[in-house]
Amino acid sequence: MTELDLKAWPYKEAEKIIEKMANTKSARKHDFVLFETGFGPSGLPHIGTFAEVARTTWVRNAYENMTGEKTKIFTFSDDMDGLRAVPDNIPNGELLIPHLGKPLCEIPDPFGEEESFSAHMNARLRGFLDQFGFDYDFKSSKDQYRGGHFNEGLIRILQKYEEVRNVVLPTLGQKRGSEADRSSWSPFMPVCSQCGKVYTTRVVDVHPETNELTYACDQGFEYKGNAVPACGNTERMLVTDGRVKVGWKVDWALRWFVFGVDYEMYGKDLIESAALSSKIVRILGGKPPAGMFYEMFLDENGEKISKSRGNGLEVDEWLKYGPLESLSWFIYQNPVKARKLFFEVIPKSVDDYLGDRERFGTEEEAERVNNPVFFLAQPDIRAGKKVEFTSGISYSMLLNLVNVLNTDDHEIIWNYVRRYAPDAEKDETIDAMIDRAITYYTDFVAPTKEYAEPTDEMLPALAQLLAFLKSYEGNSAEDIQNLRGGQRKWPETRCLVCCDVPHAAWARARPPSGDLHSALWRQGDDRADRIQSRLSPLIHF
Numbered sequence: 001m002t003e004l005d006l007k008a009w010p011y012k013e014a015e016k017i018i019e020k021m022a023n024t025k026s027a028r029k030h031d032f033v034l035f036e037t038g039f040g041p042s043g044l045p046h047i048g049t050f051a052e053v054a055r056t057t058w059v060r061n062a063y064e065n066m067t068g069e070k071t072k073i074f075t076f077s078d079d080m081d082g083l084r085a086v087p088d089n090i091p092n093g094e095l096l097i098p099h100l101g102k103p104l105c106e107i108p109d110p111f112g113e114e115e116s117f118s119a120h121m122n123a124r125l126r127g128f129l130d131q132f133g134f135d136y137d138f139k140s141s142k143d144q145y146r147g148g149h150f151n152e153g154l155i156r157i158l159q160k161y162e163e164v165r166n167v168v169l170p171t172l173g174q175k176r177g178s179e180a181d182r183s184s185w186s187p188f189m190p191v192c193s194q195c196g197k198v199y200t201t202r203v204v205d206v207h208p209e210t211n212e213l214t215y216a217c218d219q220g221f222e223y224k225g226n227a228v229p230a231c232g233n234t235e236r237m238l239v240t241d242g243r244v245k246v247g248w249k250v251d252w253a254l255r256w257f258v259f260g261v262d263y264e265m266y267g268k269d270l271i272e273s274a275a276l277s278s279k280i281v282r283i284l285g286g287k288p289p290a291g292m293f294y295e296m297f298l299d300e301n302g303e304k305i306s307k308s309r310g311n312g313l314e315v316d317e318w319l320k321y322g323p324l325e326s327l328s329w330f331i332y333q334n335p336v337k338a339r340k341l342f343f344e345v346i347p348k349s350v351d352d353y354l355g356d357r358e359r360f361g362t363e364e365e366a367e368r369v370n371n372p373v374f375f376l377a378q379p380d381i382r383a384g385k386k387v388e389f390t391s392g393i394s395y396s397m398l399l400n401l402v403n404v405l406n407t408d409d410h411e412i413i414w415n416y417v418r419r420y421a422p423d424a425e426k427d428e429t430i431d432a433m434i435d436r437a438i439t440y441y442t443d444f445v446a447p448t449k450e451y452a453e454p455t456d457e458m459l460p461a462l463a464q465l466l467a468f469l470k471s472y473e474g475n476s477a478e479d480i481q482n483l484r485g486g487q488r489k490w491p492e493t494r495c496l497v498c499c500d501v502p503h504a505a506w507a508r509a510r511p512p513s514g515d516l517h518s519a520l521w522r523q524g525d526d527r528a529d530r531i532q533s534r535l536s537p538l539i540h541f
């Protein structure tokens, strides 16, 4: 087999892993190559979660295809993290106030479904990822800390305590509070054994010789006028088995060290954190993973998407208008380029995705392996299923059809699609697109649509047409097409009305009359009254 030129970005990422593996072969912690993605369970999974797991999966596929080695993805939820503020969009938020400062896994579920706040979010995360068929191993901080899996790393941090502090302190900056706050900073966050809070404690002393530290619970804080008190407890205790967690940048390094993570990607806003975590993992005696940063999505005005402003677009919102593959296609595109994510990108993304699938069907292997579809449809390709797209149906065509037929009836659209592409029914994507095109049209196109009135010179032709339709009892496209006494067939670019109206008049009147234009020849086998009802708002006799 000739050497393939692997140009797509997931291969470039996989090459980084190959290089890393060559340098760390002797110090492997497991017999598979480990990819990691992180999740913060203080909120619900969102489009960023989807994008990160999807992109990581594509790199994983590229790596497997290049090396044939075994791989896994750990999706890690930091459910030992404390709750500092009541998140938005949570029912009964006030019930959470007495629990502020505690680890998420110790706070009751505000939805009343799971054993804790984080158990709820973790369940939502897994449900979210499972519905898209992602393959991953779920890992929770709580299980890892309390199960003792982090002990080795926690003891190592205790041994390297000052070294870790020395790389972190310069990064804290003035905004972190007073000099005294910074000098008292510790990588460890003890969970108070008395009040259960993690955000009210501080480390007073460390005792590496016995794997212990001493903490004081004396850092009460305020949340929107509510006091979050510290209980005043002071205690010397072991750092192991979940008594203590570490702050999140150190937590990242701890996971990399303990699990031997080989690859992790992260948002651009975490570049500095990743650099810091790399330093920490080296201090602990580990190697940072290979990885990349990706750009964050922007809204339609080019502004950063923020949860509180609600200017983002969520996965379920996209799925109302475009099939899942079109979202994946959008996310697949160059991850280091900032792109706008808003509703208007959906139709084009669907059609670009279909275009790539169409190309995929005719390409040689050398091109196929660089086609986005090769990654998006990897499970199907591995299962030997056909993934090419041959029907010629596009989303914009369906939008036009919805527009012309002026219907939200799925079946009516299908009737036309079937006639145009008899094989279309075999392709699940098309059925998924039809309802979505109807919804997109209803939500975004119809409300802004304006019908132009026909010009005077068009009216005689329209009157003639209407008279014919009123008197027409048949149900034949041919008859209507041959309205002009069978003199000639309609070429598709001209319509009935054009026979009497200079074509230029139609051109001037587009696009609104363009709808009518196509309606007349596409509606061939529908009843006259149907067409008439469509014409009547346009014509005033």
Ligand SMILES: [Zn+2]
Binding pocket: 192, 193, 194, 195, 196, 197, 200, 217, 230, 231, 232, 233
């Ligand atoms: Zn306490």
